[in-house]
Amino acid sequence: MIHFNARSAWSIYLHELDRARRTALQSIVAPLLSTMLYFVVFGAAVGSRMNSGLDGVDYGAFIVPGLLMLTLLSESTSNGAFGIYMPRFTGAIYELLSAPVGFGETLAGFVGAAATKSLVLAAIIMGTARFFVDYQVVHPFFVLGFILLVSSSFSLFGFILGIWAKSFEQVGMVPALFVMPLTFLGGTFYSVDVLPEPWRSIALVNPMVYLVNGLRWCFYGKADFPVIVSLAMALGFLTICVVIIARIFATGWRLRS
């Protein structure tokens, strides 16, 4: 029999959103500002002289999904990680561990809140991007679905990171040293098709390439790869994260002594 206490999950969810509200400057304004700077430099200033490599899409519009993904992946990972790392760090996790909540409620609360923050951030970035570049969305519901899928996956990944980490440095290290550089090199600013060999083949090993292209397809209906490949990658990553977290809860690794 599957137990799920919706009220407990809702409490965790609201508690996490309240924490985000208190840190809005860090979790909303800072990433929004840096993304806007990218739009100014690469979209408005340099973009008019660049070829996107995607038929019928201006360079300024071409980079919107990539920049959106760049911010979403970093923020989802950080939000998911800090959500669980902070109570571990302060000791407040005792309350969660002694409460009648399990794997389902904890994930729904923490990851749901992290994904919600990412969605809000995505909406703000997309709205603000309109001031700098002209873009259109061919599949708006796919955009919403894909953002939700990727945000949830990387929030789960962040949750694992927050349980694994033994210091603030480790929490901040993975998004800064792995997630952001890989997304940067994952076709945020260019189509992998314009890369010469062997760089194109090397780029295909980077999983972020498929995620960026998936969102680009949702925006413009065209990308370097079929959208099904991107969807499979995202779903696969989500499944791996869920299995790992289920295992963590079953064993109590880094949670219960």
Place this chain on the structure above:
Amino acid sequence: MQNILEIEGLTKTYAGGFTALAGVDLAIRKGEIFALLGPNGAGKTTLIGAVCGLVRPGSGTIRAFGEDMGRHWRTLRRRIGLVPQELSTDMFETVLATVNYSRGLFGLAPDAAKVEDVLRALSLWDKRHESLRALSGGMKRRVLIAKALAHDPELLFLDEPTAGVDVELRRDMWRQIAALRDRGTTIILTTHYIEEAEEMADRVGIIQAGTIRVVEETRTIMAHLGRTEAHFTLGYPLAEVPEALAAFPVQLAEDGRELVYRGGDGAGQGKAQVAALAKAMVLAGVEFTAINMRESSLEEIFVTLLDSPAGQGEAA
């Protein structure tokens, strides 16, 4: 009396090889205040952690409210509250928000009246909109108690509830704990303050090296192991104890200038014997100019028990 918690053969060895619990057997009665005493590292916090789900025990069973904790943890945890030793909570939240969160976390619907009751009982109502970081240490500890009470637990664990609070606040906390017991809450507290256990607990358990050494009613343990000591300053030195006083457990000290009584049971018998001794001394013509008398505290009993390998008792 009905047991609310039954622990049998509970063990816990940490990854580093330290054995915190070496086969704990313990039963807690419904409605009592039980004080768990022991030196640092004795296993008090690990034992509480094992019951509350913070620690994964190696072996043994924990039954709460007659049901197995391992199998029915969801329903049983709703009925248990925990106040941790450390001031561990989000210090940027307001008092009201953090107590409401605790209630929701335990799966209960918001109840403004209930939360107000809890905050008023702990003198926190006026501080409800303040951030926790703005509160004093004693107030923060009260907030942790309020969080633990937000879901109306029937069994409440208080891990060092008065650690680091001043004497006045400590006594206030004792009154609040007693009030909780009066409302039917069973309380298990760990403490370093023996006076606290002596003042509040119905029963005392002493844990050492992960094993329960003794569990007794506080009055009984005082009666069995407590002692009265009385020092009579004599009007003139004596060479030996007079024949008329031979029936009393007395001896001479300070080169015959003091007569020392050591006896009693820690529950009043010693005082009566000292009165009888004083009367016998007057009748025997033994002059004395002063009496210094004191009862042994639970702390002395505690130290004696821990020092004595023969002090092992049977867990109730």
